[in-house]
Structures are given as structure tokens and as C-alpha cells.
Amino acid sequence: MATDNKYDRQLRLWGANGQKKLSESTIVLVNATAAGTETLKNLVLPGIGHFHIIDDVQIPSNSCSCDSISNTGDGDGNGKDKCKCKCEPFSNFFVFDSSHEGSKGRDDTSRSRASIATQHLAELNPDVKGSYSDVDSLESADYSSILSSLISNASNRDSNLLVIAADLPPKILHIISSLCWNGISVIDGNGNGNSSSSIPFIIAKSYGLIGSVRLQTPHHSIIESKPDNAKPDLRLAATSIDPDLFPELQQLANSIDMESLDGQQHCHVPYVILLLKAMDKWRIQIQVKDHHDHAEKDGNAKRLPMTFQEKKEFQTVLESLARNMDQELNFIEANQNYYLAYTHLEFPDEGQELIDSAEARIVSRGEVSIRANSSSVNKHAKVKVDTFDVLLLALKKFMVTHQGFPPLNGSIPDMTASTLGYIELQGIYKNKAEKDKLELSIIIDAIGKEYGNDVIPTVSDEELSIFCKNVYNIRLIETRSYEQEYQFDFGDEKDEILGEVAMATFDPYEVPDHTPLLWYIALRACDMFYDEHGHYPGQDNRELALESDANNVQKFIVHIVDKLGLSDNELVQSTLLSQDEDKKNAFAKEMTRYNNAEVHNIASIVGGVASQEAVKMITGQYIPMDGNYIFNGIAGVAGICKL
Secondary structure: OOOOOOOHHHHHHHHHHHHHHHHOOEEEEEOOOHHHHHHHHHHHOOOOOEEEEEEOOEEOOOOOOOOOOOOOOOOOOOOOOOOOOOOOOOOOOOOOOOOOOOOOOOOOOOEEHHHHHHHHHHOOOOOOEEEEEEOOOOOOOOHHHHHHHHHHHOOOOOOOEEEEEEOOOHHHHHHHHHHHHHOOEEEOOOOOEEEOOOOOEEEEEEEOOEEEEEEEOOOEEEOEOOOOOOOOOOOHHHHHHOHHHOHHHHHHHHOOOHHHOOHHHHOOOOHHHHHHHHHHHHHHHHHHHOOOOOOOOOOOOOOOOOOHHHHHHHHHHHHHOOOOOOOOHHHHHHHHOHHHHOOOOOOOHHHHHHHHHHHHHHHHHHHHHHHHHOOOOOHHHOOOOOHHHHHHHHHHHHHHOOOOOOOOOOOOOOOOOOHHHHHHHHHHHHHHHHHHHHHHHHHHHHHHHHHOOOOOOOOOHHHHHHHHHOHHHOEEEOOOOHHHHHOOOOHHHHHHHHHHHHHHHOOOOOOHHHOHHHHHHHHHHHHHHHHHHOOOOOOOOOHHHHHHHHHHHHHHHHHHHHHOOOOOOHHHHHOOOOOOOOOOOHHHHHHHHHOOOOOHHHHHHHHHHHHHHHHHHHHOEOOOOOOEEEEEOOOOEEEEEOO
């Protein structure tokens, strides 16, 4: 269908609700490298609300006389000292010397990389606002103040804030990741403080031909996880056992007399009705067959097929209702979905764990908020109860009074039926869904009165509708922090994590050297090299210096392999730790050769993956990855390592 909405195609992916969240989001990019600007490009185009770049690099004017290609020294050791303006080859498509554009009246001073990137990225979409902060050093920047200011100045205080760090060394990553993990304090105009919840944090790195993306979030709720093969919630089994659970559906089924229908009408009865009819007929036959062995005292037993034989008998009964099984499409559909008549759509274990723990989280956060409102406690300690937990607690209370069933989502699949018949059936399901939603809303109001409306957030009608439609798909993502990963702090998950790492080595790439896990270890070794030396390996391109750097990188590779319990692993022994003359220290030498080079096509892939994860986090839709995404540009393969 033709449309003048420029966001039409993406609306089909995440809908109006997802687009609204995008438009209310603020993305903070720290370090405007190629990977960083590529990530922002992929977020500006679909329409985020605002982006802010924090950077410390100055781009020289055309008059800069330094040799930016060889500013790290030549093979004879006569290389120049690095230019104070940090000039470099323009490998970043969004950061280039544009001083020739409208240069009249301009002097020849340098411009900040942040300002150039902001200008060019903002041109991609007039709906998006861009800003930047020039800092003297990314290592000493006051990130807390910058982020607090962005939150305070946001038109919508509940807007989504997400931080992306591109190509940063570990020391700076530790600072930002800790801040995002713990949250920051925001002061309003009255001097009252609210401790923000944790801020989603994405680490993107493009290192030569290797790329990586990592997400950090201690608590990310997902309502619209959008599984590929979601089963319909038709409540047929429950209705056939207890018609009072869905009386309108049972009444519709009872009102249709299959024998009196003409051929056209008979072949357009929705298969939902056919399955209920077949179940009633099967029960009559089975009661006669087993002489009421399973019947209740009043002789009106309500049970479902349990054994394989009973299920086949039910299918036979269904087929017997057809006048021409091969020609009536509605009966063919019923036969394909006959299992829906005797199987309940089970509530997932993961969802059950979430609703069972929701009340404890509300009580815990509620107590913090109550203490924070006390004059004897620092106002900056105030914490908000999560709307997701309120919905979960309401869902738990709802299911207690509805025999363990959640609210009906109200949707039915396409099926062969007359137009009027389908509309009538659809209306019954929608009306039932609205009644369930209203009841859930009443429960939420009661929760607000029980715990205090100053503690329980307001749940909008839109939020409630989306929740009811996706109750079977709710998820919670809790990643490990960057600090835990970097310090090899596995905690109680040690056996699970190291087990998954070991499993990743049992299924190597067809060329073992290209297995992504191996390159993750090599990349980590380069970060450890930076921590010790203050620069990445390969900075000095003299032969002896390169050999020394490679040996140091190999030392860290051995250390990491030991920490991961892979020292005796067959794949690791034949690759990272190989003693063969032609393979010895090969990974360390390759990483040293890169010298943290910025290759834009690798940065583009990294930016695509990072922006995809950012959209998942902002919209609360789809399931973000939990682990390190590693892209091996040498072979064009990728994998995820959870550490």
C-alpha cells in the first residue's frame, strides 16, 4: 500500500509503539570513530529523538603540515612525534575535512571531530537533533555530569537513554560501564533527587579485521519478544472442560447445528468451532466405551484425550463430521490443528519465575523509595518501581483467580470461514480480551492502593494492551557487567560460563583458526597489553619492537586461556598455543600487525550489529544478545561468546 510515511517499512517491524520509543530516545556516543559514527548513522536514519557525541579529537585544517600517514614513526626510528591536533587519515566517512565547503570568512584553525560528525550525521534526518561535548580527554571527562544534564534537559523525563562506547581502551570503559551499571543521580528544579535506573551500555570495537559488540544491562524487561513460531491462544481445551471460562465461545459453538447447514455453510464453519464440536462428540463416545469409568458422580465427565490412542480416536471423530474431507478446507485446517482441542498453551517457566519474584522486587524498591522520601535520608537515593514488575504482580493475581490462565490476547489466526462468521468469532475473542484487560487494570489499581501510588508507577492503557497481547512472550535479560567480564569474576555462574566456553571449542569453524572465540581471546589480550603499556601493540613498526609486542600479546593470550580453563583444550592447543614453527604466536602477530587500525568496512559491520542491539533495547522488542559478538573479517564469520 502506498504511503508518504518515510518510516513505513520499519513500522512493520516494531510498530507505532516502537517508533514512539525511538523518537523519545537519546543516544550518547563516546568516541566518534568509524564504528561509532556508523552505529549512530543506523540509529539516526530510523528516527531516534536525539544523539549526543562526546569526543576529544581535533581534526586539522588543510593547512596542517604534519604527515598524518606516518606519524607513528618509520622503520628507521625517525618518525615524527604525533601531531597535537591528533590528525589521522580520514577512514571515517562522517569525519572529513570539509573546510573547503563554504570556507569564506573562516580561519584555518582545527575543528573538533565531535562537531564535524554531529553536523554530518544530523543532515541524514531532519527529525533528529544532534549535539556534542568537546572534552580535553576521554579519560578525565565528567560523564556523570554530561549524562545527568542530558536526562534533566530531556523533554520527556522517561525518555530512553542509551550509551555507546566505540573503540575505547579498558581504562575508560571501566569508568563508563560502572556509571551505566549503577545509574546516576538526577536533580530536578526543586533540588529533589532521583537515582536513575541503570543505563543500557553498548561497547563496539573495530580492531583491524576483527570487530566486537557487547551489551551491558543488569535488568532489561522485554514484553514484545516476538518469537518466530508463536502458537495461538484459542482456549479450546479449557473451554471444553469448563465452559464458564469462556462462555461466549461455547455458546457460539452450541448455536451452530452442523446437520442443518447447506454445503456452502458447512465448508465455512471456522475450525475453532469444528474442534469444539468434535470434542463434545468424542466425549459422548468415550463415555459409552469406558462405561463411565472416568465420569463424575453426575455422569457429566469433562476430560481430554490423554493417550495416543485416544488422540487418534478424537481425530477420527473430527474427520467423521466432514461431508467431504478432501474438499472442505475448514476441515483440512481443523485436521492440521486438531491438537489445539486437547492441549493447553502452557505458560513458560521463565515467565512463571518472573511473576513469582515480582512482588519481592516491588517491596524492595518500594522500601528504598519510602526511605528516600524521609527527611533523614539522602534524597538522591530514590528508586522507582519498574512498571514491568507491577504488570507481573497483577498478572500473578489474575492467574490465581482464573485457574492459572493469563488474560486472553484476543487475536485469532487466519482460517477458512465466511466473512460474517469470522467477524463474529473475532469479536467474541476481542470482547473476552477486553474483559480480561479491564480486570487486570482493576488489579493494578488495587496494587497502587496497597503499596502507595507514590511508589507504584502509572500504567497506561497502551502499556496494558501490549502486555496482555504478549503475556506468553515476556522475557528478562540480565547480562554480566563489563567489569565482571574483564576481571574474570564468574561468581556463582563459573561452571555454566566456562562450560559454554568449552562447548564453543567443540564446534570450530571449518578452518579452525577462524573460530570467533579464538579472536575474542586475542582481542582481550590486546586490551590487557594496553593496560600495561598505555598503547596498543604495533605502535612502533620497527621489526624488533613488533616482535617484542607480539611476544607480550602472546603472554596475555596464555593468561586468558588459563583463566578460561582452556589450557589443555585441543582446539586452543593447535591454534593459540601452537608450537609449530609456521603457526607459533600467529594470532599475536596478526593483532600486532593491525595496531588498532580502523578499517571502515569492518566498522560498518560492527555499527550495523551495535545499532540493531540498540533498537532492541530502546523499543523493548525482540531479544538482545547476551554475550560478546565477535566478527572475524578475515573469513567473514561471526559468533557470540558469553563471558
